[in-house]
Amino acid sequence: MKTIIIGLGNPILSDDSVGVLIARELKEKMDSAGQSDVEVIEMYAGGIRLMDAMEGYDRAVIIDAMVTGMERPGTVRRLSLSDLVTTRNTLSVHDMDLPMAMEMGRMLGVPLPSEVVIWGIEAKDVENFGEGLTEEVAASVSLTIELIVEDLHFSLR
């Protein structure tokens, strides 16, 4: 199954970078495990560009920060496109949210994944520029990677 893993977020905006940092670690694991049918990329663009990135894949995994205000920072949630809770960067300020971009893509005949999983990590600080994560969010990185790997049924050891 051709899979794309997308780490979303702003790499210099504190906890907003968590998706990108997780993707970097996942990429190392995938490379060393020789997972050739898995592509891992980093992005800081939602909406149409995010939809474009998924073209031609059977499965997409998106990792992104979220701010629901209802969870403790560092909480990890596995979401689908139909969930009402969304993460921070799947929506583009300048065009549309991801479900709408996907619907438009399908109308246009773009081959898009039948399975899209979004991993949301509750962020604490998304208002201050900085390259590090807050303690609570940093603590959830390893767990999230384990959850994603398990979910994908990869054996990386």
Next chain:
Amino acid sequence: MKKISIDPITRLEGHGKIEIFLNDEGDVANTYFQVPELRGFEQFSVGRMAEDMPVITNRICGVCPEAHHMASVKALDMLFDVEPPPAAKKIRELVYMAFYVTDHTTHFYALGGPDFIVGPDAPPSERNILGVIKKVGLDVARQVIDCRARNHHVIEKLGGRGIHLAAGLPGGWSKSVSEEERKEIEEIAKKNIDFALFSLKIFDDIVLKDPVYLDLVASDIYLHKTYYMGTVDEKNRVNFYDGMIRITDPEGKELVKYHPKDYATHIAEHVESWTYLKYPYIKKIGWKGFVDGMDSGVYAASPLSRLNVSDSMSTPKAQEHFERMYETFGSRKVDGRYQPIHHRLATHWARLIELLYASEHMLELATDPEITSPNVRTIPGKIKGKGIGSVEAPRGTLTHDYESDERGILTKVNLIAGTTNNYAPMTMSIKRAAEKLITKGKVVEESLLNKIEMAFRLYDPCLSCATHSMPGKMPLTVHLRKPDGEIIRTFKRDGQS
């Protein structure tokens, strides 16, 4: 005082909360638009090498990284006291035109256009690109996607990276353009011109030929007689990449024209206690509040503003449409120049004219014999220590201001993002919409929300440069409150809650 709260704005990320305060008679007393601002960019940047800024600042925002990249490399040209070779300037401008084409296209079809193409009073669940597709056909969506894809391809080819450019350097550009690339870009630019003309035709057929929409565009709902700002070339024509900043008054007369490095002499920022936002205004005129007129220093910087401050467009087809727009609004020529259009909904039309200009200018640059010159870099020799660079971002004049020590390590950074220029006029347009639709406590519910959104969207604000953002789509809610703040009624939109 009653308070109506609308939070958040659909189709706009960013914690944009709008508060409408009513007076004792039930009429609108004031409106406030609040955005918590991102913090710490200056601290983040100070202590870094100045030459890293073009790749750092384009991470501020996922929407217009190209604009930040260009303003940043121009600031570095000055900081390192170096003049890029002509070919480098032209390549930068060529990349920038490709960016403008994608950006303005997306705004018209995905954000601004639905209000007109689907209808200002259509349900919000239909006022989006899918509604546009239903109304004008799938082929249009295909053209929009193709247009974005071919111009992103140009940006990636010449910029070194798809979204966050990496090719800009102090003194030039890191990569020259091959003849093969030039030919490909020439064809892309021609397609862009056809697409821009096609988009103007859609605007013509759907908006201008419909008396209801034309009345709306020409109505006084968002009419503000403010000052305008934009960058102009040596013949006072619209220029996105380089030139002088021109400010014209509400009657269209030039107030001042200055080099972007002198921005602090002419522009000041007003601070309000209820928001982190700072409201830029014209120093010479002064801050008189959120009001228009000759005595108020409020100005706008938008596609319409850029056209308002310019004598003409530098490309022939854009010039034809420029003239047509001003004549449609009954604008007369004074001293050889059209009087400004103050109807803010005309910004959508101006944006399409700019789309055409960007496409035509892209073709000019792609067919310029110098564009394939291998001489794309002047190596900097010394560090001046102060650099200010400015471009016209799609959303307004963008300024980067850096100071460094003698080693090129940054000691001070200040940015004025394009959207920032329009905070005051946006607040005024929101108030105007609210005033029209709230009288003696009676609220025209659905129209109120739509018209406030339209007020907002015409400025194409990008809040992510400056704001914390909300998690995706949230319900659009209005609270009607008693004078003591107690909620007496809550309205929610169908399909949104």
